[in-house]
Amino acid sequence: MQWQENDVIQNSNWIKKRKLHNVDFFSDVFSKRIYSNRYHFEDLANEIFYEIFEYLDLYDIYKGFFNLNQRFQNLIINSNFLNQINISTMSKSKFEYYHKNILLPNKHRIRLIRLSNPFMNELIFSSAYTILRFIHLETLIFDHIEMKDFIKLINHLAHLHELYSLIISLADHIQSLSVLFSSIFQLKKLKYCKIEYTIKDDQNQKSISFDLTRHVFSPIQYLIINGDFPFNSLNNLLSCLPELHHISIQSLVNSNDNIKIDDLSYYIHLRYLKYVSFKLNSIDFNKFENIIKQFFDYVEILHLTMNSDEKYLNAKLWQQLIISYMPYLRIFDMKYQGSIENKYDIIKQFSSSFWIEKKWFFTHEHDWKSTMDRGVFYSSIPYRRKDYMYYWASDEQLYSHNQEENFNSVNHLFICSKIKDHCLKCFPNVNQLTFTLFFDDWNDSIVRNLNCMISLEQLTKIVLEPYRIPLKDIIRLLCFTSNLHTLQFHTFGLHHNNLDVVRRNYAFEYASKINKIKSLILHGRCSLNELEFIVNLFPQLKCLETGMNRTEIQQIIRFLLSKTHNKTQHLFYLCIAYTPKYINSNLYLWW
Template sequence: MTTTQFEFLPNELIHYLYEYLDDYDIYFAFNQLNQRFYNLISNHCKWSSLNFLNKNKKRFNQICHEVLPNITYDHILSLSLCDYYPSSFIFSHLINQISLFFKQFKLEQFINIRILKLFDIQTESHLIEILSFSSNSLHQLYHLHIKTYQISAASIAHITLLFSSSLKQLILDTNCEIRFYNTEISRSNIEYLILKQEIHFYDLKYFVEYLPKLKYLNIMLSDIIYSDNIQLIELEKLDLKIHSNETVENLQHFLKQIPKLKNLKLIGYNVNDKFIYGHNWEFLLLSLQKFRFIFQHGSDCLNNEKSVEQILATFQGFDMVIQCNYSKTSIVVCTLPYVENYQNLEFETKSLSNKLCFQPYRNVHKLKIQELPSDNRYYSTIQSLELFNIISNQNIQNLFKYVDLTRIKHIIFFGDLNLLTNICQITSNLISLEITSEYPTLEFLDSNIELCQIFKQKIKHLFIISYDWFPQEKLKQLYKTFSNLEELTISLKSGNDIIELINHLKHLSYLTILYDDQEIRECDRQRWLKEKTWLTTFSIGNSVELGQDIMTIWIE
């Protein structure tokens, strides 16, 4: 057996290197090497965090059957499960992690768990069973995140785990109203709360009476009533979305009842122009440390430089760097550096600032560009870049002025393919690409050998998003160009195309196919694939989303 140079490293240095990897990567990379590395793994991997959110079925089964039976459950501090796996930015498929996990384990076994995330639970009774009967044993639970669209408001109000004395952070992402009109509920210690669904003002007022220690709140209000005695005396950070029917006076009155507010993000949809001017927020700006006001509007008088200068002037006199970004649909007034990790340049965007700021966009890691901005901004930390219809040579050159392309790992691309070639020549970290079959990407590759070689070497994950079926005549070019794919999402009309695709892509580990073939719907798909393709050990799932059949295949 060949000995690698890595194996000559001392144990102390290997432990140091392991600090940069999670337990999953360490286990699956080094577990089968030799007894020495097995002992190193046993000493290092504590498995305090079980995060299955982006784990395929094979990894999920290995952890549940190989690892968990051999560790002490008391060491597990975090558990994250999801019934859907995000195969791309658009599609996902059902894998039932939650039901499979809790058939083998009970939540109350993990008595020291501090973080629990349950996403896309499919049945209301299952969620209630998991959370209600475990509340008496999970005394260390600190963070709870629930995402489900299969639960009623009445059921949420009676999940006692939501009001565990140890719980400090709660995120609820549901499609039902939040109403806790339950006299049996005691005061909660929650300090951090995100409600993804829209709620009424009086429901919020009643709800926060149970949350006297709340410090962060993220909500969308359907209305704001001029009302006193809002119990938000400890709140320091607020993310608030409002609609066009609100008045500045009602919002001002609400915010004045939050005495410790330091960080405010306010999004207004088609609100009155009065919301935009700084003198309406003078009572806040003297105490705020960070803010971001986003006002969507339909007024032509607000998208010119003179008007924006007037708006920015109303925010002068405060000891902070303030920038005003404006386009034909919105105005964003915010402190710098930019606080969000995602930015969308949907229309031609310009900006004015009251002061200079070093690297104002250093927090932005995901960028979507539909029109290049008209100022001198620069994004140095982008990892995911989404581009639409940037086609002129001038725009191609300008893109390099705006974005450091060397860090990009994922590209969503709809536009001029010469630009894509230039980007791929520069970035060394690119592994993932999302395109649409409507654009002539594959025809372009026939005459661009350089880009074809780049794709073959770099692209491991490909998502072809389309409202139509992938043309059969383009399949040969697809196999040639992306021969080393490990993951693919594609729409194929016939079963013959599916068979041909699988037999040409030998490195696939995960495949999502939208199809339209009655024969496939009615047959034994597991047997059909074994007989027609090179696949031997694999798992298969089938679902229907938005009227389309979706087949998912895990290849082991």
């Protein structure tokens, strides 16, 4: 069985996009049947209404059609729309209508629920009685939920006998992985689980270790962990998952506890484990080798990213491991990030007959102009890799047995150095872009070269990690990315500009008219004047996350909530970062 995150939601969105291009269909329907034959709108066939509904949100369908007449009520009640409740970001008043008229009357038939903020969690699952009425619920998605609220819910969720898929993103810092996973393992029907969490930088490592002293078994087959997980606890975790098929961990980290691999006397054979994807942060090769020997007997697909210990670049060690302990391996996808200086002779071992016969090819890239210590060695066949890190130069010698790279599967591109003029790499399906470095000579050529690699019009999210990117360059980028809906950058650029002068610039005026930014994350603190600039630049803004000067918080909130102007007419969700005594040191407002 193939599992994908939010399959129903993603497929629905894909269908809608495809149908938007089918102009002829609607042209024929409306021009021939309505205008030529003078039909009334309600005379259209049910099938046509279902086609129209594909374009609309469930909220708009219900509010616009349900109370028209009995026919439309029956159309909506007998459709599949009410089986899948994807409550995206919306205002509080809109959600209250949604909750009362759509969700509560249909909870007995709902199979999927997705909630986008912690306020929705509290309103929908306010009592055990309410939870148990969702008798056919199969998939539950919490985009943001506090740990204490999740723990309250978990005992009741265990009584939902059809719940097999759980996706959670925790809003606060995790305090104990043992508490989190032991709670999830209570769900005895669960097959798919995706967890996202964060850990405080200064948190005691012992407190986050995963250590179930008694053997607890979970039926989970697909497990995805987006967060730091202690490597020394990996044995314990895997030993709790006898039916595991697929595991992905975003970050395996060293911990300071005293649990050692050899201390755990109980092991199981993971006969169903076929897919493994790990990012190893400062994990010694020898330690990871023990994990391979113990658990990877039946693994067929192995994706690894690592950033230390040059033993990972030793092809002979890998060859011995694969032959002896991973006989069924058919995809070996490795990415080593770090120093590759003076390691070319070692790297060339990956061009031996063993690797060529299996059609496993490798190359490396690095930024020649900055330092030889920064680079990446990786499998050149992307194996449907969804992200790609771009560096300035690549080593052509390792391409001798390789075909042209195909980047069709990549949807997230990381720019880690200045873009090469006339770059031949093409990423046709990238919709998310992250800049990891600041370029002193950012100019129009950067945008031009970038547009040769990707379609800027296709981008929906951009993350600008460097704090020094000038405001004028951010605005210039907005002029070429009119379909962007999410943007993230540092407030540094706001602090070092005369914003009144910038506001009179033509680029500002053009960018403010064409951009469709709905969600904005600002790292750092904003003043009232800077927030006024922001809402003028992003007039369609719905969700805003930023830090604020404590002395101006009341003034800023009063401005954002004011009805004397229409600059924030779409804004309904605000996260004020760095505020003590609130969730994750943040204050959330929803109206």
